[in-house]
Amino acid sequence: MKNFSKSLSFIVVFIAMMAVMCSVSFAEEQQYTENLIPVMTSNTEPSGIVTSSNSDANWQDWKAFDRGIGAGKSWMTNNYAQTGWLAYEFPTSQVITKYTITPYLYLDENSPKNWTFEGWDGSQWIVLDQRTDINGWSTKKEFTFQNSTAYIKYRINVTALAYSTSTMRSLVICELEMMGPATASVLAPTNLAAVPGNAKVDLSWTATTTTGTAIYNVKRATTAGGPYTTIASNVTETTYTDTAVTNGTTYYYVVSAVIDEVESPNSNEASAMPTEPVITGNSAVLEITMTNGQIKEYDLTAVELQSFLTWYDGSANGTDKAYYILTKKNGIKPFLSRKEYIAFDKISSFEVKEYAE
Structure with a gap:
């Protein structure tokens, strides 16, 4: 009974360890994108550019990216060259952190043994990964490395074959794939609303539902659909007031x-x-x-109010003086008059509360 108990405990522990190993393996697999190179049908179709040091007439270099397997579906160097390079240029720069090599017929004879994986920085090739003494090509092999720089072109540069005792063998790569780091997705904010005011637009939105601490970028355009310019970043609330606006102009926000x-x-x-x-x-x-939180109220005629609004717009545009004089109408005794000087840069906001006919 004791032996059975020990055996059962061992089985439980073993299963738990396997579950952890599988979950870790799955998590690691999710760190990378799918192959970023499309199924190529020529050196330039459907996108990108395939180049190489040289190619056999029937085993062109682009066939290393055609997802095909077997004779005539691989890249092979010409004239029994056992070294050479194979490159793919993306339409736009990409960060690559993983690549795979599928050998021809899963044999060592024509497969690479020593090589570097490199990125083109516009003037020279930068070595991102180096491998030596790679043998046992019975299956597709995966290689990962650290890289945070986006290069537009990558290549594998082979310097030796896995089986090189014969000079009558060429370098062959059946398929070469390139992957980048997987990017976690963040859901967009929703229900964005824009409320116009006097020389301002108040924005509000519903927060993203993605778990995590979110900050927001506020973007604006003067035409529907953009292009948008970021006018505020690192916004921690779900509201924002845009005061860098001109009355009479329509603004579009995302x-x-x-x-x-x-x-x-x-x-x-x-x-x-x-x-x-x-x-x-x-x-x-x-x-x-006021900017210190103090609230001031003034009874103004329509003419006085229009004068204040004209001054405010002028000061905002830098064409009027930095202060405005408001004459108080109540509690002036024993003085002949009381004038209050309001500095433009001390005004946080203002509101016209009501009009009387």
Whole structure:
């Protein structure tokens, strides 16, 4: 009974270890993208450019990227060359951190033994990975390395065959794949709304539902659909007020979320046109919130209010003086008058609370 108990315990531990190993293996597999090179049908189709040191007439270099297996579906060097290089140039720069090599007929005879995997920086080849004494080509082999630089072109540069006792053998690579680091996805913010005001637009949105600490990028354009320019980054709230606007101009906004340096797609687009308040009555209550939080109220006529608004727009554009003089109408005794000088850079916001006919 004791032996059975020990055996059972061993089996349980073994199964647990295998489960952990499988989960780790699966997690590691998820760190990479799929093959970033498309199924090539020529040196330039459907995209990118395939080049090599040389190729056999019937075993062209692009066939190392055609997903085919067997004779005539691989790249082979010409004239029994046992060294050579094979390169793929992406349409745009890519970060590659993994590559795979499928051998011809899964044999050592024509497979690489020593090589470097390199990236082109525009002036020279940079060695990213180096391998020596690689044998046992009975299956496709995977190779990973550390790299954070996006290169537009990569190549494998083979300097020796795995089986090189005969001079009558050429270098053959059946398939070469290239992968990059997998990027975790972040869902876009939703329900972006834009509310116009006087020389401002108030934005609000619903936070991304992706788990993690999110910051937001606010982007703006003057035409629907963009292109957008980022006007604020590292925004931690789900609201933002854009004050760098001109009354009478329509602005189009989108917002993206960033978690752990991964940016989401843009949110829905929202638009707004900031405008000056329309004066319809004879008097108004102007409420000004100062940068120190103090709130000041003034009873103004329509003419006085328009004068204040004109000054504010001029100061915002740098064409008017830095302060405005408001004359108080209540509590002036025993003085003949009381004038308050309001500095433009001390105004946080203002609101026209009401108009009276």
